[in-house]
Amino acid sequence: MLEDLLMIIQSGDEIVVENLVVLADSFHQLLDVLNVLAKDQVKITFLEEQLSNTTLLQLNLVETVALFSNLQTQLKSHATTFGLVAAKKAGKTIGRPKKSDENLRKAFAMYQSKAYSLMDIKNETGISKSTLYRYIDDVTKSSNEDEKHSKFE
Numbered sequence: 001m002l003e004d005l006l007m008i009i010q011s012g013d014e015i016v017v018e019n020l021v022v023l024a025d026s027f028h029q030l031l032d033v034l035n036v037l038a039k040d041q042v043k044i045t046f047l048e049e050q051l052s053n054t055t056l057l058q059l060n061l062v063e064t065v066a067l068f069s070n071l072q073t074q075l076k077s078h079a080t081t082f083g084l085v086a087a088k089k090a091g092k093t094i095g096r097p098k099k100s101d102e103n104l105r106k107a108f109a110m111y112q113s114k115a116y117s118l119m120d121i122k123n124e125t126g127i128s129k130s131t132l133y134r135y136i137d138d139v140t141k142s143s144n145e146d147e148k149h150s151k152f153e
Contacts, residue, residue, distance in 0.1 A: 011041045019048035020067075021074040030071075103127060104135050111136065 009015070015037070017023050023044075024030035034053060037044050045052040049067065051059075059067065084094060107127040110116040118129050127135075 009037075009040055009042050013040075014043040014045065016045045016047065018046075019074070020046050020071050021078055025079070026075065027068075027072075104131075107132050108135060108139065 020030065023046075024033055034044075037053060043052055043054060051067075056064075087094060103125045104127060107121050107125040110121045110124065111118075111132060116124070118132070121132060122128060
């Protein structure tokens with residue numbers, strides 16, 4: 001799409017885009033696009049950054065480095081997001097595998113019995129201390145919610 005736009009622009013045209021990331025997927029691609037626009041004497045304005053290819057040269061070094069550091073972060077974020085979407089479409093499971101409910105129940109029962117240390121529970125079930133505490137919080141919250149609802153029924 002961008003290549004099509006670059007083919008129909010004429011000298012003196014102005015392009016307005018939301019931000020630098022919209023224009024390119026990499027620094028190299030951005031440089032290529034900016035070179036084509038400069039050669040064709042086309043002005044481009046980036047709304048979010050409040051810049052244009054004519055005002056970019058007025059930035060000091062710190063502002064320029066900050067701008068490109070932010071651009072690099074945004075490019076990585078977009079690449080990650082698009083990669084995750086593509087992986088999900090390909091049927092890949094994203095994130096850590098969930099612990100089995102049976103294992104969580106066993107760890108919870110061991111914890112409630114007070115006969116096992118957290119290390120014993122972890123060694124026996126593979127459930128980490130933080131996962132166990134998160135599960136305990138969830139169980140406690142859901143039982144509190146159930147109590148609230150039964151009072152009003």
